Amino acid sequence: MKRLIVLLCLLNLAFGFSQEEELESLTIQLAYQDPDISKVDTSVSIIKLLFKTEDYSKALKFIKQSEKLAKELDYKKGLAEITYYKAKIHYQEGQNQMAISEFKNAKTLFTTIKDTITVAKINSNLGFIEIENGNYKAGLSHALSAIQELEKRSLFDDLSTNYESLANAYQNANVVDKAITYYIKKIEVDNKTNNTKGLIATNKKLGDIYTSKKNYNQAISYYESALGYAGNYDETSRANILPYLGNAYLMDMDYKTSARYLLESINLNRRFDNQEGVLIALNSLGELYLKQNRLNTAQEQLLEASNLSRLLNNDEQLLKNYRLMTTLDSIKGDFDNAYVWQSQYYNLKEKIDAEKNKKSAIINIDTLDDSTAEVDNIILPVTTNDTVVSKKKYDKFKLIFYALLAAFAVVLTFFVLFYLKRNNRLKYTRELEAKNKKIELQNEAILEQSKHLENINKVKDKLFSIVSHDLKDSLTSTKGFIDLLKEGQLTQDEFHSLLPELSENANNASLLLFNLLNWSKSQMQSLEPKPTLFDIQEVFAEKVKLMDQKFDAKGVKLIDKTLRDFVYADRSMIEIVIQNLLANAVKFCNRGDLITITNQISNGKSIISIEDTGVGITKENQSKLFGNNTFTTRGTNKEKGTGLGLTICRELVDLNNGKIWVESELNIGSTFYIELPKSRIDNLSDTETTPLVETPQPSYSERYHLHKSQ
Numbered sequence: 001m002k003r004l005i006v007l008l009c010l011l012n013l014a015f016g017f018s019q020e021e022e023l024e025s026l027t028i029q030l031a032y033q034d035p036d037i038s039k040v041d042t043s044v045s046i047i048k049l050l051f052k053t054e055d056y057s058k059a060l061k062f063i064k065q066s067e068k069l070a071k072e073l074d075y076k077k078g079l080a081e082i083t084y085y086k087a088k089i090h091y092q093e094g095q096n097q098m099a100i101s102e103f104k105n106a107k108t109l110f111t112t113i114k115d116t117i118t119v120a121k122i123n124s125n126l127g128f129i130e131i132e133n134g135n136y137k138a139g140l141s142h143a144l145s146a147i148q149e150l151e152k153r154s155l156f157d158d159l160s161t162n163y164e165s166l167a168n169a170y171q172n173a174n175v176v177d178k179a180i181t182y183y184i185k186k187i188e189v190d191n192k193t194n195n196t197k198g199l200i201a202t203n204k205k206l207g208d209i210y211t212s213k214k215n216y217n218q219a220i221s222y223y224e225s226a227l228g229y230a231g232n233y234d235e236t237s238r239a240n241i242l243p244y245l246g247n248a249y250l251m252d253m254d255y256k257t258s259a260r261y262l263l264e265s266i267n268l269n270r271r272f273d274n275q276e277g278v279l280i281a282l283n284s285l286g287e288l289y290l291k292q293n294r295l296n297t298a299q300e301q302l303l304e305a306s307n308l309s310r311l312l313n314n315d316e317q318l319l320k321n322y323r324l325m326t327t328l329d330s331i332k333g334d335f336d337n338a339y340v341w342q343s344q345y346y347n348l349k350e351k352i353d354a355e356k357n358k359k360s361a362i363i364n365i366d367t368l369d370d371s372t373a374e375v376d377n378i379i380l381p382v383t384t385n386d387t388v389v390s391k392k393k394y395d396k397f398k399l400i401f402y403a404l405l406a407a408f409a410v411v412l413t414f415f416v417l418f419y420l421k422r423n424n425r426l427k428y429t430r431e432l433e434a435k436n437k438k439i440e441l442q443n444e445a446i447l448e449q450s451k452h453l454e455n456i457n458k459v460k461d462k463l464f465s466i467v468s469h470d471l472k473d474s475l476t477s478t479k480g481f482i483d484l485l486k487e488g489q490l491t492q493d494e495f496h497s498l499l500p501e502l503s504e505n506a507n508n509a510s511l512l513l514f515n516l517l518n519w520s521k522s523q524m525q526s527l528e529p530k531p532t533l534f535d536i537q538e539v540f541a542e543k544v545k546l547m548d549q550k551f552d553a554k555g556v557k558l559i560d561k562t563l564r565d566f567v568y569a570d571r572s573m574i575e576i577v578i579q580n581l582l583a584n585a586v587k588f589c590n591r592g593d594l595i596t597i598t599n600q601i602s603n604g605k606s607i608i609s610i611e612d613t614g615v616g617i618t619k620e621n622q623s624k625l626f627g628n629n630t631f632t633t634r635g636t637n638k639e640k641g642t643g644l645g646l647t648i649c650r651e652l653v654d655l656n657n658g659k660i661w662v663e664s665e666l667n668i669g670s671t672f673y674i675e676l677p678k679s680r681i682d683n684l685s686d687t688e689t690t691p692l693v694e695t696p697q698p699s700y701s702e703r704y705h706l707h708k709s710q
Contacts, residue, residue: 023049023050026046026049030043035069035072035073036073040070040082041078043062043065043066043082044081044082047063051089056089056092059089060086063082063089067086070082077113080109080110080113080115080118083102083105084102084110086102086106087100087101087103087125091129099129103122103125103129104126106118106122107126117153120148120149120153120155120158122146123142123143124143124150124161126139126142126143127139127140127141127142127144128143128161128164130142132168139165140166140169143165143166144166146158150162156189157193157195159185159186160186160195163186164183164198164202167186167205170182171209176212180206183202183205183209184206186198186202187199187203199229200226201226203223203225203226203229204222204223204240204241207220207221207222207244211247211248211251214251216249216251217252219248220245220249223245223248226241227241227242238264239268239269239274240277242268243269243281245261246258246262246284247262247284249261250262250287250291255288255291258288259285262288278308279308279309282301282302282304282308283302283305283317283321285301286298286305287324290302290324290327295331298328302321302324302325302328305321306321306325309321315348315351315352316352318348319348319349322341322342325338329341330441335438335442335445478506500553529573529656531568531569531656532569533566533567534566534567534569535564535565535566536565536676537563539574539575539578540562540599542575543578543582544558544582550583551595554589554591555591556589556594556595557593558595559594559596559597562597562599566606566678567677567678568676569658569676570655573652574674576648577649577652577674578610580645581610581649581674582597584645584672585612585672587636588636588670589613589614590636594612596611597611602675604678604679605678606675606677606678608673608674609673610671611672613669615636615666616664616665617662622662625646626649626660653676656677659675660674
């Protein structure tokens with residue numbers, strides 16, 4: 001790389017030295033030439049070299065001397081070329097009016113000597129300057145007249161300038177389709193000349209046009225093309241493109257890609273101190289975080305953007321900022337601030353609209369014929385001279401004029417009063433609408449809070465009902481047994497016979513409290529899953545071991561067909577679900593019945609099933625199992641339940657992005673299924689999430705485990 005840089009430096013030095021040698025040789029040659037046509041030609045060659053090296057002051061000295069000689073010799077070709085370069089130098093020095101005047105003089109001279117190529121080049125330059133100055137009628141006329149000759153001669157550099165001029169004119173006149181056509185033509189000729197700088201700028205402009213048309217896919221395509229031409233080394237161009245590309249991805253709802261480009265844009269533009277780029281990126285990033293409900297982060301970006309837009313006097317970005325701040329504070333419930341932002345938004349919008357309406361020229365080029373150099377349908381303000389009339393006629397109509405003027409003044413006064421009254425009414429209506437909107441937002445928030453409090457109250461009532469009924473019965477029975485034992489009223493045999501019942505009561509009370517706490521947490525909206533990857537087979541093994549005593553007591557056999565399989569969920573929540581479903585299966589089995597637990601993979605999800613050959617569930621009761629209201633029936637040994645177990649299961653599975661359902665036939669048995677994800681499901685509120693890689697399953701064979709034989 002160092003060698004390449006050194007080589008480039010040497011080439012530049014060599015090129016510089018060769019130019020200096022050529023200039024010195026031509027200057028010496030000029031000194032010994034007679035004052036004839038050849039001396040003018042040598043002067044023109046020197047002027048071209050000085051223009052190329054941007055030594056404009058020295059070039060103008062040679063122009064002054066050679067122009068005088070060319071005029072004396074009546075050498076039109078030499079005079080035309082001198083005038084042409086004089087115009088180009090004036091343009092480079094920012095003297096547009098002088099440049100236009102000299103270009104027109106050069107055009108006349110080249111037309112005289114029938115040099116159509118240079119005439120076309122001059123027309124292209126005139127078109128560019130006039131359009132740049134806002135003179136669209138004259139600019140379009142010049143630019144269109146140059147196209148045919150430039151295309152015929154394949155003068156790609158001049159065509160590129162010409163197409164850009166036409167595209168800018170049509171874009172400013174809001175004739176977007178024709179602007180797009182000429183920008184695409186410019187890309188074609190820039191590709192032929194490898195004009196990377198032009199390709200970057202034109203692709204970005206097309207991206208801007210398609211963004212304004214809300215065609216974000218097409219806009220992204222052109223922005224990406226501009227970024228591709230810029231590469232990784234042209235960081236200045238990247239910094240200029242990235243805010244707009246990130247915003248296009250945001251509008252296309254590709255939030256992850258948008259965040260990546262916007263963050264890179266902020267870093268680059270801060271490094272180059274490009275405040276405009278930082279402002280655009282901050283506003284878009286704030287809107288992105290707002291869409292993802294990351295309100296605090298969104299507020300940080302938008303507040304910085306607000307200060308920056310005021311500093312730069314960028315009303316368009318400030319207007320966007322006011323709109324986003326209104327939405328942000330409305331979501332946060334800060335309706336007073338939201339109302340202030342909304343008022344500032346409407347005030348600024350009125351100011352921007354008023355400035356747009358102040359344009360004096362009306363440009364209408366929808367039906368422009370590109371094949372002609374005449375631009376007759378551009379409408380500009382026209383002033384006409386009054387017709388010269390005799391003094392006698394003037395005196396005759398003078399009185400009528402003053403009368404009409406007085407009538408006009410009266411009518412104007414009437415309209416002014418009417419306008420002021422109408423404005424006051426509109427202002428009052430707007431303020432009333434804003435207050436109504438504010439009240440609406442407050443009412444919605446109050447209604448939401450009321451619903452939340454009502455739900456919490458229902459949870460409280462349900463808790464008291466269950467505690468006062470089921471938990472009280474279990475604790476009362478246990479207390480009675482302990483009192484008998486304490487008073488010594490039980491024999492050893494009676495103690496041993498009642499011990500299983502005491503154990504069952506304690507287990508029921510424990511399970512009830514376990515389910516009750518988890519259900520109340522989920523209802524109060526304080527239960528948050530903490531998902532990890534874990535082996536579902538391990539969970540089954542733990543829960544089966546925990547329920548060994550129940551299986552033995554009821555004489556139920558367990559068949560274990562589980563396989564080693566990883567799921568992505570909150571392990572403690574899934575343990576609660578599996579424990580509840582195993583307890584339910586035992587509860588509704590008779591002695592000798594079977595419980596089979598299995599798991600399998602389907603469509604990238606893990607399907608878990610707990611099947612029993614118990615009493616089954618009726619179709620009517622199946623629809624009540626997972627509802628919000630408690631539903632319970634007694635088990636085969638008259639075991640009682642709370643009706644909360646399956647409701648908790650459904651809520652915990654939902655929290656882990658899963659599904660739960662049942663298939664059952666009366667007197668045949670029931671199968672409960674759980675579907676859980678095997679990998680992380682991306683949340684849009686996290687722009688920097690990294691997808692989890694699923695742990696590959698080892699090969700294993702199906703194993704059966706028959707619980708303790710009876």
